[in-house]
Amino acid sequence: MKAIILAAGEGSRLRPLTNTTPKPIIKIFGKTIIEHNLEHIYKYVSEIIIIVKYKQEEIKKVIGDEYEGVKVTYIEQNDEKGTGAAIRGIKLEKDVLIMNGDSIFGKEDLKKICKLDGYGALAKKVDEPEKYGIFEIDEKNIIKKVVEKPKEFIGDLANVGVYKFSPEIFEIAEKIELSERGEYEITDAINIFAEKEKFQAIKLEEDFIDVGYPWDILDANSFFLKNLKKSKIKGEIEEGVTINGEIILSKGAVLKAGTYIEGNVFIGKNSVIGPNVYLRGETVIGENCRIGNAVEIKNSSIGDNTNVAHLSYIGDSIIG
Structure with missing residues (x-):
């Protein structure tokens, strides 16, 4: 066939x-x-x-x-x-x-x-x-x-x-x-x-x-994240990171000190998160992203190769 x-x-x-x-x-x-x-x-x-x-x-x-x-x-x-x-x-x-x-x-x-x-x-x-x-x-x-x-x-x-x-x-x-x-x-x-x-x-x-429609992307990500039963860690987690939920941290990705995760989150290859980033809800971050100091992201989809500058807030959005 x-x-x-x-x-x-x-x-x-x-x-x-x-x-x-x-x-x-x-x-x-x-x-x-x-x-x-x-x-x-x-x-x-x-x-x-x-x-x-x-x-x-x-x-x-x-x-x-x-x-x-x-x-x-x-x-x-x-x-x-x-x-x-x-x-x-x-x-x-x-x-x-x-x-x-x-x-x-x-x-x-x-x-x-x-x-x-x-x-x-x-x-x-x-x-x-x-x-x-x-x-x-x-x-x-x-x-x-x-x-x-x-x-x-x-x-x-x-x-x-x-x-x-x-x-x-x-x-x-x-x-x-x-x-x-x-x-x-x-x-x-x-x-x-x-x-x-x-x-x-x-x-x-x-x-x-x-x-x-664009908002269906958020719903689709949410579906997969809600069904994520166990974390898969292939990247690096620095000291001082708090994780309350299940995450996928892909190869080459880094969670820097002070980052706080609340909920299930996906982080793509070679993305650098933090320091002092707050991720909550069902959030997906793509590959080769840079999420800067003191950024908050809620229930959002961040596309590959996206830079979110320090002190930013993104909620219920699709970026990149």
Whole structure:
């Protein structure tokens, strides 16, 4: 089986962050969104194909030509728009995992669909189905079709953008027509595929993190930090540092004297914190950062290579 990751979009709702960084390589808890998923699927696929367009060189620079020994190939999406357009023109001879590159999925959920005997899609139970693309299923969880934002209740299992198909999906994608909004929709291809093959809805059992807006980055970091059960210390802690919580202190990072940490915190490689810095709430500090004397940071995300000068306060913010 091969994997196709859709990573060509501009991520306009995440601006201004995506003005410089394409959404799939925005970092959450010290790791890019796309890498959070790659670490869970690479064992099950023979090749990873990433569909790129917007700022594609940035994605290539981060991911490279292989991931944990698995070949990575890049295909540039043409000027056609839509998730269906992303797979038009591709021809594969093996089953394929197709997934959005801008959401984070749980390890076991991805394992389940990768090892599925047959074809299917991950689905999340939602409270307001009229706001989502909803799978209409039968009593055995077999998908009949997907309906975008249904006006009448047909179910409450939402499409989250992870699918396992046979190679026939590429033939189907060539035949779909433009939607009313002028895009080729992968949901149209799903509906045709579901008429031909048994296509199963697999309910998510783990948390699904959709990073749609800037504030979702804070929520995503908070999720990982709240689930941090044990500190991992690879950096240096000077005397006089107080830590009330669990932290990840990456290689080369330094906590200088007088620094006080209250809550769970992530600190990236080679970042220098302090002296006399106060970190609280769920805070993530990226790589190669310098947090100066007497700085206070609360519930925030500090990007790589950021300098926060002395006597500053940052709260509930995304910087860098």
